Amino acid sequence: MPKPALMRRMPQIAHVDVNCFYASAERAFDPSLEGRPLVVLSNNDGCAVTRSPEAKALGIATGDPWFKLAPRAREWGLVAKSSNYELYGDISSRVMELLGRYSAWLEVYSIDEAFLGVKGGPGELLALGRRMKEAVRRNVGVPVCVGIAPTKTLAKLCNKWAKNNPVFGGVCLWELVPADVREALMARLPADEVWGIAGRLMKRLNALGIFTVLDLVRADPVAIRDKFSVVLMRTVLELRGTPCIPMEEERIGRDQLIFSRSFATPVTTAGGLREVLSIYGQQASARLSKHGLQAKVLTVFAATSPFRDHEQHHPSVCVSLPMPTADPLLLTKAAHALLPSIRDGLKYAKAGLMLTDLRPTANQPPLEIFENRHEERGIGPLLEEVSLRFGRGSIGLGHAGIRSGLDWTMKREMRSPRYTTHWDELPLVKAA
Numbered sequence: 001m002p003k004p005a006l007m008r009r010m011p012q013i014a015h016v017d018v019n020c021f022y023a024s025a026e027r028a029f030d031p032s033l034e035g036r037p038l039v040v041l042s043n044n045d046g047c048a049v050t051r052s053p054e055a056k057a058l059g060i061a062t063g064d065p066w067f068k069l070a071p072r073a074r075e076w077g078l079v080a081k082s083s084n085y086e087l088y089g090d091i092s093s094r095v096m097e098l099l100g101r102y103s104a105w106l107e108v109y110s111i112d113e114a115f116l117g118v119k120g121g122p123g124e125l126l127a128l129g130r131r132m133k134e135a136v137r138r139n140v141g142v143p144v145c146v147g148i149a150p151t152k153t154l155a156k157l158c159n160k161w162a163k164n165n166p167v168f169g170g171v172c173l174w175e176l177v178p179a180d181v182r183e184a185l186m187a188r189l190p191a192d193e194v195w196g197i198a199g200r201l202m203k204r205l206n207a208l209g210i211f212t213v214l215d216l217v218r219a220d221p222v223a224i225r226d227k228f229s230v231v232l233m234r235t236v237l238e239l240r241g242t243p244c245i246p247m248e249e250e251r252i253g254r255d256q257l258i259f260s261r262s263f264a265t266p267v268t269t270a271g272g273l274r275e276v277l278s279i280y281g282q283q284a285s286a287r288l289s290k291h292g293l294q295a296k297v298l299t300v301f302a303a304t305s306p307f308r309d310h311e312q313h314h315p316s317v318c319v320s321l322p323m324p325t326a327d328p329l330l331l332t333k334a335a336h337a338l339l340p341s342i343r344d345g346l347k348y349a350k351a352g353l354m355l356t357d358l359r360p361t362a363n364q365p366p367l368e369i370f371e372n373r374h375e376e377r378g379i380g381p382l383l384e385e386v387s388l389r390f391g392r393g394s395i396g397l398g399h400a401g402i403r404s405g406l407d408w409t410m411k412r413e414m415r416s417p418r419y420t421t422h423w424d425e426l427p428l429v430k431a432a
């Protein structure tokens, strides 16, 4: 065991994750949903993608089609909401911006999850975790759990424990969990509950006698590498407390694409960041096209250099695109929405884009008038160059300003208002 003084100096990783994110975002603006079974539906009101704990308790599974649930909804008191990605993207921005105040080292991992680099003794870290949890609840209105550990994999595991065991009060610090309790908790959890272990590996793991997380921790990392991969070996090492998973910068998930990069040298002006975001817009567009996807909502964020002697700033903005698109120009233009928040003179070290409300390209044939005729014709870089030389607004796209043009093509009969991003949908407060 390292001496306590040494341990204090070891950096730790906090994993912050919103509980049942989409359902919690809905509840933040509609308290009548609190305590009721609630599902959020996929595009076109197809099937349940998020379930509140009450809906889970009814036996509703992710992917259950709404037409099968609807006949019993009244009897169950079940509420369904159409997906409202604009609301979720904006809530996500607010959570991330708030978390950025607690650590200079912030990795936005998904729409509702972030890793933060944190330092301190166990008491300080526990207090920090509780402060973050309370601040997100109070200032944004959604519940989060926090796991803090020496590695990302353990931080994710601690977060899971925090969610599933009320005794932790929503914040679980690895260092403070006694060894026998850790083992008992690990022995209870199937191995594929560990971050990065796909369910399809389970059969092969079972054949080696590995069923639970505890079995995995006790497995020989080298044998794991030889039988599986170096990736799985890293997971085992991380579970044993050796950090080996670096920051990820690009990821495509079930319902989002994240694209972020650290800069070789800090960017200190809005103009500089404008160029960076233009490049990212085009690169994100290429990723979407590669996967045959289009996005409807874009979240843009930036972060200052993680050195503590610099002023910290983590601006983030959510933009609803006028139509589902993978178009580099539209994505670039949308990404520029972050620029007014950039403070000249600060040292920005990282920026990123998160695309949500993804859908297959083929399913969304645009009306002819909305087609992006300039797509794939190299007009993006040209426009960028012209506007860099002659100023913003000197050249632009005719239809880029159309507001929510194609929203009606998507069936969203039960969508809540976009409380935070549309003036005409603001929540009303009635004074008695």
Ligand SMILES: [Mg+2]
Binding pocket: 017, 018, 019, 020, 021, 112
């Ligand atoms: Mg979550």
